[in-house]
Amino acid sequence: MRYGPSTALDGVDLTVRAGERVAVVGASGAGKSTLLAVANGTVAASSGSVRVLGADPAALRGRELRRLRARVGTVHQHLQLVGPLRVVHNVNAGRLGSWSGPRAAWSLLHPQGVAEVAEALDRVGLAGRLHERTDRLSGGQQQRVALARLLVQRPELVLADEPASALDPALADTALTLLAGLAGERGGALLACLHDPALALRHCDRVVGLVGGRVVLDAPAGTLTVAGLESFFGVHR
Amino acid sequence: MLRPARDRARLLCGLGAGALLLWSLAGSGVLGGPVLNPAGVGQLTRFAAGALHPDLSGELLGVLARATLVTVAYAVLGAGLAVALGALGAVAAARTTWGRRRAGWVAVRGALAVPRGLHEAVWGLLLVGVLGLDPWVGVLAIGVPYGAVTARVFADLLDEAPHGGYEALRAAGAGAGVAVLYGLVPEASGGMLSYAFYRLECAVRSAVVLGLIGAGGLGQELALSFTSLRWEQVWSAVYALAALCLLADVAGRAVRRRVAAPPPRATGRRDPVLTGAVLATAALALWSAWFLALRPATLVDGRTLDQLGTLLRAAWPPAGDGPLLSEIAVRAVETVQMSVLAIAVAVAGSLVLAGVAARAPRGTGAVRWAAGAAVRAGLLLLRAVPAPVWALVFVFVLLPGPLPGALALGVHTLGVLGRLSAEAVEELDPRPVAALTALGAAPLGRWLYGVLPGVARPATAFALYRWEVALRDTVLVGLLGAGGLGVLLSARLAAFDWPAVATVLAATVLLTLAVDLVGARVRAVLR
Known part of the structure; x- marks a missing residue:
């Protein structure tokens, strides 16, 4: 995945199955937002293939594409209301x-x-x-x-980019519970970029870590600890 | 559902606008009786066909080139005079000058509203009475009303500039005038320069209009070709106008962008491009004075002063007889109705076209790009051709009366408003629309939910501002026979009935002032 001379995502091979709740973690600029944009079909991958809910968004046009997009819900980092x-x-x-x-x-x-x-x-x-x-x-x-x-x-697939960044801890938990429940209701998956390791481990069952556009971590949440994830970000609070 | 007071005020404004529109529609005769003139369709077709075959003979092109130079000369000198008058008037109209003596400030502002309330063409006709057929008529007709607007805007810029330096100079014992020069003018100069070039852009359009009433230049050539039914020549003039208008738009916008966002390298030093633009305009003004054979002595020679005295004595006291006043009332109502219809047409059209006219972000298809370019070219054509000429076109297929005049004003205003709304769309944050795309919204839904709410506010503000302009333009269209106060004014001018002319002019100024106040009030509610 390239934007002009800079590469935002590189060699990402990721499959999210129905019913999964996946947290994407990584520092700013690691490619999290681009990964979500590829997943909701607003950005086309410059190489490789993408399948969203069984369809390739790049191959669809007009009404068909809109129908696919209506099945994918996105909460954006900058809200975009x-x-x-x-x-x-x-x-x-x-x-x-x-x-x-x-x-x-x-x-x-x-x-x-x-x-x-x-x-x-x-x-x-x-x-x-x-x-x-x-x-x-x-x-x-x-x-x-x-x-x-x-x-x-x-939507069936729920994509969330820092959905809790402006919320206090209690509301953040409510928000993620809602999102996970929403995805579960229709048998779909949740893919959420999260800054807070504790939140990621509480609400997701799989954690994917990005560094410089590459997947460097992909493990079940149960095998990880908050402290371990914090060192992954390189931040100590 | 409980609504806060502000919402209620907006609702009232909306209902008021709706009622005004219905009342204006009723007044125009659309709701009762026929308005179409099917017999004119053939003439309209021949006129439209001329668009594809403009007259490109060497002789006509030579005439048009010279006419363009005349128009440019009037525009440059008129705008130059306006900036000079504006700079002088600004000090008198600034709140800073008057401090707490509010009465003086209000008096100056009120005095400035008078020249502003009359259309340039009206000024032109009055000045012909004083100066005869002298090139000063065109220059003063643009310079005087523009000078009053410029004084008001420059005064606002001075008042809004940071006052720290000015206060310090005053505290150190400097006189008020010097303190303004050293402390305020440098702070406000960018905005003033920007506005001066905007005025120059507008002056080009005004110079064309003055041609319609006989001042020479492109407007006059256009009117001549039109009245002799030479459609190929009409279209040559229209294309020349559009090219001139485009040049003025592009150059003016380039200078204003440069003032708003100077290149980083040039900070601390004079920007060579801006300095060049100012010097080039000054040189152009000198050339224009030579080209038009403008003699300063004409303004102060005995004959001119005599004539002015005679005219003022003839016009005083203004007529106040019952029949005239009731005719003024009827014509004033007609004027307001025409201006309301014109704005309604322009707003409806610009809402439909703004999305297409806005420059699309990169990566959109060729069809979208071509549609945008075509709509932008169409809007340019609409605003380049003066409203009275559009009125002549509408009279082909509509029965004479206020309606063709109102529609003509409407399409001309659409040219201006469409461009402003398209610029508002271009400046919108693209992310909310991108989010709607991502959730599968169709183009209509994206436009209704993502674009319209963002541009409705600036578009309404522009529309209210253009309403004031349209009201003055109604008088212009009326001068050429379409209805409203202009018809009355031109009849009384032709009869040299100066007392009645004075009354009609006073009524026009008051009406403009009233619309100005209503517009400002509604803008405040919407803000």
């Missing part, structure tokens, strides 16, 4: 992969599926914030709006 939209619309955006154009347009005037949105917001602890403008919420609240968007999208 639409600031001036109200919370209800940002959550409903999770359904744009399955909604028709006119329905999406109508929903902006008369929000559709409000009960489901309200329930999702309730599950992430944002009950009653339905009609607030998203950019008026705090960073942690916005992160939970992004989670709620994923809850209404109901």
